Amino acid sequence: MKHSDSQPPFKRRWRSGLSLALLIVCLLPQLSLAQRLSMLHAQGSKVVDASGKEVVLRGFNVGGWLLQESYILKTDTLDSQARIRGGLLRTMSDQELEAFYAQYRANFVTKADIDFVAAQGFNCVRLPFHYDLFLTRQQRLERNKVSRSPRNPRTVDAYVQSLSQWYDQNQLFTDTQNLDGFRIIDEVLNWCAANKMYVILDLHAAPGGQGYDRNINDNFVPLDLWKRKDRQGRLIYQDITVRLWEKLSARYRQDPRVAMYDFINEPHKVNPENGLSNDNAEINGLYSRLINAVRGQNDQHLVLLEGNGYGNEYTNLTPDKLQVQDRRNIVYNAHRYWCPNDPKAADPNPNQINLLANLVAFRDKWQVPVWVGETGENSNEWFAGAVQGLNSQNIGWCHWNLKRVEGVTSLLRVRRYGSILTPEGRAALLRNVQFKECQPNRDVIAALTGPATVRTPFAALRIPGTIHATDYDMGRNGIAYHDAYAERTDYRKEAPTNNGSVYRNDGIDIQPIADKPSNGFAISDMASGEWVNYTVNVTKPGTYTLQARVKNDANTPAKLSVKLDDVVVGALTIDQTTSTTPWVTIAVPITALPAGKHTLQLYVEQPGASLSWLQFNPSTTPTNTQGGQ
Template sequence: MICRNRPVTGQRKASFFSGCLGLLLGGMLVAAGNPAEAQKLSPLHAAGTRMLNAAGQEVILRGYNVGGWLLQESYILGTDSLNSQWRIRQGLLRTMPETEMEKFYRQYRQKFITKADIDFLARQGFNCVRLPLHYDLFLTPEQRHARTNVIRDPHNPQKLDAYVQQLSQWYDADQLFTKTQQLDGFRFIDDVVKWCAANNMYVVLDLHAAPGGQGTDRNINDNFRPLDLWKRHDAQDRLIYQDMTVRLWEKLADQYRNESAIAMYDFINEPHNLNAANGLSADNQELNTLYSRLIDAVRARNDQHLLMLEGNGYGNEYTNLTPDKLKVKSTANLVYNAHRYWCPNTAEATDPNPNQINLLTNLAAFRDQWQVPVWVGETGENSNEWFGAAVQGLNARNIGWCHWNIKRVDSGAGLLRVAPYGSLLTPAGRTALLRNVQFANCQINRDVATSLTQPADFRAPFAQLTIPGTIAATDYDLGRDGVAYHDDFSARIDYRDLTPHNHGGAYRNDGVDITACPEMANGFAVQKLAVGEWLTYTVNITKAGPYKAELRVQPGSTPGQLALLLGELPVGTAAVTPGSEWTTVSLTTPALPVGQHTLRLMIEQPVSQLGWLRFAPASGSSSAGGQ
């Protein structure tokens, strides 16, 4: 996947109902009309615009990508300066011999994704996993060593030419991708298929880093030269990387043609920048040629799996790639892909190019015009508000999707947060990383899970909050903008607008601006509170009566004003004198009733930061308790 301007968020504490996540989120993401527990895995096929199982039931695949595992993407690991897997490997080779580097990668792959991660996804109701793969997983140790020689000196054209020539020789001798029982790639696929099948989940095989590289972005291509998949010729003037790609999919088809737990083959992830400016055609001719070869090659192996095409421009543009343009013997069981990032989720948003299908209206129109299933192979990298709007828009159109990405270092945008580990280039950093990436040591981002699995009007407590007591400002309820909170900028819908949805980028992934704040007991505060914004808290009042309410604030340069409501009952208003130092403002509430209620904090005039709200009986006869 391509990632621009990822939000970086801090660690947050687990709350009382993190252990109940499965109960909270269960049930939505299953085959249309069928509960997950009743769905039996069977081969999927295309019938018009739908994917059907062997019983003729529609299956809508909704799941998660396990990126960063079998192809390291630098930002997932928090090593953006390295920006590709080969550069990470190059850095490691400066500090250790090749054998030790390979040992580290074996350990990393054993720990980053395990059965525990897949079981967790299943408990949330997801019914598929997309498995991003690097082609080097299908090389023998000797062949991978030849690639490592290029990594040591990647700008040396002679070394790259020698590697290409070795690949050509192995290709001609049928020594590429043949020792299936000894190659890492097949073993990892087998493991994921086994884990998913045990959970009644499908798998999508995704060639995320194709031989030579399918575009210019090294993070996802892990290529030495831009667009070499389309440009690199060997000594016999063959486009050898394309030949290798066809050969790899032939071997995968031989191995898995009868595996019904595999939903489909995703031939090439996110081809991009195939254009005249880069010496290629302006109408995807190169993609048409390779896709046509791949389709015929897989079908020649008697493999009838769904085959997914990804358009130019990171998977979205299909000029010259529609079923009528492909040069294939059969267009049966084709699926068309979209990758959706930083774009609007409204029906009104359209693209004038009908073959550009990342917008919801274009995606559905393309499906209906060409009578093919469509699937969103990647979506995410935004706020929870955007996530919720995106998946609800797709669900309403019966279009499946696969969220990016399950696991990230120090980020609130993934489903699982990996604790920071230091530097990958130090022994201590690697040891910490191998420990931190394990499922048991990851933190569940419940707000992300909620946004993907609950309806638009869903609201639930984020933490157990009691009055009398202290409420961390950051522990507002789970839910969408307009339901659990309101912020004046809660989602990016234009990739050119780099405004962060969460100024401060900490604690949670909503539009609420949260920053690290050591003065607060939980380490965080809400900041940039603007006029018209608000936060809701589900609270349990255990003692009836009036209360003294205190609010810990950092004022701004102008007078501020905060108001509280309990349900529809006005509770009081607190004025905030301009300034820069933290201060406590207070008000006395009317009598508050016992029971569970919704407390809403309204921003009537702006303040800089809010740390907590504290409630003590106005009579002073009981202790409020503090944090």
Template sequence: MNGPSLSPPRSSTLRATIFVVLLLAGTSIFSLPASAQQLSFLQAKGTHMVNASGKEVVLRGFNVGGWLLQESYILQTDSLNCQWRIKQGLLRTMLEAQMEEFYRQYRANFITKADIDFIAKQGFNCVRLPFHYDLFLTAAQRKARTQAMLSPKNVDGYVQQLSTWYDQNQLFTDPKSLDGFRFIDDVLKWCAANKLYVILDLHAAPGGQGTDRNINDNFVPLDLWKRHDAKGRLIYQDVTVRLWEKLSARYKSDPRVAMYDLINEPHNLNVANGMSADNQELRSLYSRLINAVRAQNDKHLLLLEGNGYGNEYTNLTPDKLTIQDKSNLAYNAHRYWCPNTPETADPNPNQINLLHNLAAFRDQWQVPVWVGETGENSNEWFVAAVQGLNAQNIGWCHWTLKRVDGPTSLLRVKPYGSILTPEGRAALLRNVQYTNCVPNRDVIAALTQPATFQAPFVAHSIPGTIQAADYDLGRAGVAYYDDFSAKIDYRDNTPWNQGGAYRNDGVDIEVNTDSPQKKYVVGHLSADEWLKYTVKVAAVGPYTLQMRVRKGAAPGQLNLQLDGHAIASVPVGQAVTAGEWITVTVKTPPLPLGQHQLMLLVKQPVDQINWLRFEPAAATSAGGQ
């Protein structure tokens, strides 16, 4: 098949150790298969995606969201809500030309070949490229859209201008001079060098495909489906069809493109919003788009996204679409905050974000299915989702590559301040560059390793100090146990990491207020929670164990085991004053030489745990940090 299928390797101590060493070095044990394969056109064969040789290709990769369409939460500008409102805020203190120059620099810095190389080194075989339709407008046309952005009264004028450009064939006509085509061409080149497929994703469609401005950057909700021009045409739909005609004309013979994702996450197309109850509007536009692409003799896979953020397909199944060519269709699911158990099902067979419904829909309609977005959850959820999808041989694409201070992304962008200040923008332009981002190694392990994987997060030696938050890599029940470790109901906003810091597991990690170094502590503890650490004992003998803890409202009890054998019981008295930190000291029996598993077990919770320190019994010091 083309590129690695990313099937999980067999677990062993040696392989786990190699993985961590290579990961820390910025490389991966998964990179060889991708570099050894060549790309060819993908097509649908029954429920499979296959290459030109008829071999199945399972696409597993990453979205590069936040780049060609800024989403507020990715940049931590949530109060601004969407890209056009960010621009509106910028224009209060700068000229339009200055704003455009900032965006030119932002797009030049956010994703480069180095980012794509990094994705490939982790063993993935595809990139989904979300983009905004306005990148395919000329500078003058984008200026007109900016005027509509500045005042609601200007929207009608912009719509009329679109109509005129449409009638005069002035939309999307010069690929060499339009930013959108240039960005696609760059990504195709970078990905081809790494043998990665690309999925072209119209993420912000003309007029907006739903009510969520953050996703589709629309001026008026659902205008794609409702807005008529002076001639009575659904002009935004006409423009959308024209855009895909131009994209198809340019890329129809390009095997580097795996699929066209025609419209990202249409949502809230319903009676409450003055539309049909059964996707008639979406059915009509998809039929137009498919026919327009196929009219150019373009055989690419066409990815459909259902109503309800990409998941509900009533009247969108192949038999319901008014198209002549029903070949090479693929169906999408976006999986967020839902159960990963294979038996859990939705009573609506056309709602396919649950694993059971996704596989059943695929088998009933004999079409490939693909999870175009998944993520925004804990590592524990990631592992379960990946294992469930891999077991069904269903491909997936993680959302997303980069986020500002984002624990769920592959790369973490350092905080930068405010995008509305010169200092904040300068910091943002620096921080988004690949060399300045920090890999989330726990996320990488969750997405690429088997469910039983466990490996050191950092190297721990005895004698020495172990930070409580530096427990091993691995899922809940393997490297740690926490009483809440994944979000499986979109209505439940309980954080899986209640401190929200450092790592993306169910363990609750907070910024340390005890030490001037401002490292991290484990808190929000409950009875029977535990953490495991791979440790190397350098010298045989008894040790003095010191633990730095913050007392709770009731007495606490912490136990330590080495390879399942008890080595220490650490009683902690209740707090007399709030926030009281103490260093507790106990003795251990002689510890054996070599590598071992150390478990910290909470029998009765304390408020927080900072660190554990082992010193040879004869050399114990009385001090603590």
């Protein structure tokens, strides 16, 4: 007989009651946070809360955190998290690797990051995660063996058989109190609920990998989710995916802080070219299983489906085709990158829904909510146009991404850290990813949250004083600046809108420079007819001398007009400079400037110049010289 059974009944009841009371006390903070949010559900083509009020989810992805992607961390040659881990394991033990990743996860996103996102006005966070966070640390050691030898099919097969054994013995995803994945989700839910923000749970790296792109789904063999069978002939990765969502559903089925379950991120290349069907039959089968599994637990959370072709193509995945009894609370996803924002642009395939016209038509035809789970990786001009189009249709969206090393398109910019494969680089990375070390990209925030026609200062600029050329105003193309190529609308055209891809995220081309003194950047590649605007405060009226730090690689002079409130007040002619003296300072007279707030404009009459800074100095005897100062 067990010791507890030998206790008197009243003691057993007393201790049981005390345990329940302690559990309630521990859960009270979480219950209080959850009560601030309402469980969401679908009502026709809208997402509404428990009172029937429409909720449009607009927020940020926290990619690169629970699944490392090479381009986010500037480790592109390593290609995926598994390959990063394999590189690290050349010089680190398994235990040291686990310790590093534990610290990385502790630093990359914290409550301070979520509080900052909320302060910008966003109401949700999409949480991309790797399935391996729901393995025990001992189980992850088996996956590490494949990372050490990724090209050996026997190590992959051994890992698959280990998964099969754990699956059959019910040893997968069971310790919900201690597994890293559940613990982190719980933490994020608390952080977000404290800010009245919802969370979307996104299985970004599914077991086996949902496509070819290792960066996204961290696969060992492409498309194994759809193709890999174990020795019993089962599509074992699909069985494991279903079980993971059963465990997630069991834990969160009544949690209103969770807005949606995003079953599988961006399945792609699931097609005959890779030995699969031409009508998404495999995707339909797995989605139907997942919906039935979640609904079988009396879980009515919104479930988000992602189409083939990186989340956008829904042939054979429309509500009438799904093999489910309960079609309630299904949301359809689009991922919008490098495509037109013109509301009239349409794809001839009505089931390809990344274009605005198709997205709206699909929603209205099937009377289901639609949501853009990822959008970004473009210029501010494109962001503003995309947000304007989506907001006008009450379609929610989630920007990609929160953080990126040297990223100009993310909400926060992480400083360069070196190599993740060195101890010094890892130490710098762990430091630099912390919120307090990151730099907000204010122009990105303004493009996503500001009115479409507003121009606002990027910096407080005064005359007399120095104006860095790259500190032009924030706003859309044609309002704050004019550039001939200000947004990328064709995924086949990979040319960046900002040739240097540094400092700002507009069409204006910016290059890093070593010239001193400067802010380290200069406007470059200025074509005829392009211009930039600066909001300036003239604190001392009068006549000025304008000095400009310039460069000209062309063999013909470049010319810039200087305007104040559309009136030409001076002109800059920049002769060709030399390789030995690439940057020179020129000085020209400026007509009298009135006091007050004005718009200063630099207009390109003839191309060729690069511009670092302008300096306005009061002068009664202006000069006109060019030399290498």
